[in-house]
Amino acid sequence: MWERLASRLLSFRAITQPFPMNTNLPEDHPRPRSLADLFISFTLLALQGFGGVLAVVQRELVDKKRWMTREEFVEEWAVAQIMPGPNVVNLSLMIGARYFGLPGALAALAGMLTVPLVLVLLLALLHAHFAAHPGVAGALRGMGSVAAGMIAATGLKLFGALRNNPLGIRLSVVFGVSCFVAVALLRWPLAYVLSGLGFAACMLAYRRIKA
Amino acid sequence: MSAILHLQLNWADWLNLFGRYLLLSLLSIGGGITTAPDMHRYLVDQKNWLTDAQFNASISIAQAAPGPNILFVALMGWNVGVNAGSFLTGLLGVLLTMGGILLPSTTLTYLAAQWGHRNRNLRSVRAFKQGMAPIVVALLLATAWILAGIERDSTQAWPLWLLSFASAIFVWKTRIHLLWLLSAGALLGWFGLV
Numbered sequence: 029m030w031e032r033l034a035s036r037l038l039s040f041r042a043i044t045q046p047f048p049m050n051t052n053l054p055e056d057h058p059r060p061r062s063l064a065d066l067f068i069s070f071t072l073l074a075l076q077g078f079g080g081v082l083a084v085v086q087r088e089l090v091d092k093k094r095w096m097t098r099e100e101f102v103e104e105w106a107v108a109q110i111m112p113g114p115n116v117v118n119l120s121l122m123i124g125a126r127y128f129g130l131p132g133a134l135a136a137l138a139g140m141l142t143v144p145l146v147l148v149l150l151l152a153l154l155h156a157h158f159a160a161h162p163g164v165a166g167a168l169r170g171m172g173s174v175a176a177g178m179i180a181a182t183g184l185k186l187f188g189a190l191r192n193n194p195l196g197i198r199l200s201v202v203f204g205v206s207c208f209v210a211v212a213l214l215r216w217p218l219a220y221v222l223s224g225l226g227f228a229a230c231m232l233a234y235r236r237i238k239a
Numbered sequence: 240m241s242a243i244l245h246l247q248l249n250w251a252d253w254l255n256l257f258g259r260y261l262l263l264s265l266l267s268i269g270g271g272i273t274t275a276p277d278m279h280r281y282l283v284d285q286k287n288w289l290t291d292a293q294f295n296a297s298i299s300i301a302q303a304a305p306g307p308n309i310l311f312v313a314l315m316g317w318n319v320g321v322n323a324g325s326f327l328t329g330l331l332g333v334l335l336t337m338g339g340i341l342l343p344s345t346t347l348t349y350l351a352a353q354w355g356h357r358n359r360n361l362r363s364v365r366a367f368k369q370g371m372a373p374i375v376v377a378l379l380l381a382t383a384w385i386l387a388g389i390e391r392d393s394t395q396a397w398p399l400w401l402l403s404f405a406s407a408i409f410v411w412k413t414r415i416h417l418l419w420l421l422s423a424g425a426l427l428g429w430f431g432l433v
Binding site: 102107118121130140174184193194200 | 264265266267268269270271273296297299300301302303304305306307308309310313314317318333337340341343344345347348349351352353355356362363365366367368369370371372373374375376377378379380381382383384385386387388399400402403404405406407408409410411414417418420421423424425426427428429430431433
C-alpha cells in the first residue's frame with residue numbers, strides 16, 4: 029500500500045517538474061534565473077505588446093535573451109497554436125514550465141496577465157471620455173497596422189527555422205502556401221485547415237523521420 | 240446604440256456565465272477571438288447582459304491596450320458586472336469570465352506540453368512538431384494579412400497597408416525597438432496621415 033502511495037506521489041511530482049531541457053544546448057545557455065525573473069520578464073513582454081504579444085515574445089526571448097532557439101520556438105508555437113485557448117497565453121505557460129515546472133508556468137502566466145489586466149480595466153474607464161476624439165481613433169488605427177506588420181515579420185523570421193525540417197524546404201513551402209491561401213484568401217475555418225493540412229504534413233514528416 | 244442596462248443577476252446567472260466561458264475555452268482552438276461570435280450571441284442577443292456598443296468596445300480596447308488580446312474577455316465580464324450593480328460585481332464578472340476562459344485550456348495545454356516533452360524522442364511526437372511547423376509559421380502570415388485588412392475594398396486604405404508593409408520590413412531586417420514603430424504608427428494615425 030505504501031509503495032502505491034509513494035509512486036502516486038512521485039508521479040504527481042513528475043507532473044509538476046520542469047520539462048527536460050534540450051540536450052544539445054551548452055550548460056551555460058541563457059535561461060531565466062528565478063520565478064521572479066520569469067514573472068518580471070513576461071510582465072515586460074506583455075506591456076510592450078500592443079495589438080498582440082507574439083512578435084515581442086519572439087524578439088525578446090529568441091533574438092535578445094536567447095532563452096530558446098528559433099527551432100525550439102517554432103515547436104512550442106505549434107503546440108500552443110493547436111491547443112485550445114489564447115495562443116500567447118499557452119506559449120508563455122509552456123516556456124515557464126520548461127524552466128521551473130508548474131510554478132514556472134504559473135509565474136509566466138501571472139506575468140502575462142496581471143499588470144495588463146489592471147491596465148486594460150483602467151483604459152476601459154478612460155475610454156468613455158476619449159473615444160470620440162478623432163486623434164485617438166486614428167492612433168489606434170495606425171498602431172493596428174504596425175502590429176499587423178510585426179506579426180508578418182515574426183512569420184518571415186521563423187521561416188528560417190524550416191531549413192532543417194525533415195519535410196525539406198520545397199514541401200515546407202507547399203504546405204505554408206496552401207495554409208496561407210486557405211486561411212487568408214479563402215477564409216476557410218481554421219479547425220479544418222489545421223486538421224486537414226496538418227494531418228497530411230505530420231504523416232509525411234513521420235515517414236521521413238528515421239525511427 | 241442601445242440604452243444603459245441595469246441588471247439583476249442571481250447566483251444561477253453568475254454560474255451560467257462561468258459555465259459558458261468554461262465551455263468556450265475548450266472550443267477556442269486558434270485563439271480566444273475565434274469564439275467572439277458565440278460570446279456575442281450569448282451575452283448580447285440571448286441574455287441581453289451587454290449592449291452591442293459595450294461588446295465592440297471590449298474587443299477594440301483590449302486590442303489597443305498592451306498585453307494579450309484575450310483580455311477582451313475580462314472587459315466583457317467587467318461590463319456585465321458593472322451593468323449588474325457596482326465595481327464589486329464588475330470584479331466578480333472579470334474573475335468568472337477570465338477564470339472560465341483560462342482554466343480548461345491552460346490545464347490541457349500544460350498537460351499536453353508536459354507529455355510532449357517527456358516523449359519528445361518518440362517518432363510521432365517529432366513528426367507532429369516538425370510537420371506542423373510550416374503550417375503554423377504560414378498561419379502567422381495569414382493572421383497578419385487579415386489584421387492588415389489587405390482585402391478591405393477601399394482606395395483610402397493603401398497608406399495603412401504601406402505602414403504594415405514597412406513595419407514588417409523594419410522588424411524583419413533591423414533590430415529597432417518595437418515601441419518606436421508603434422509610436423510612429425500612433426503619431427501617423429493621430430495626425431490623420433494613415
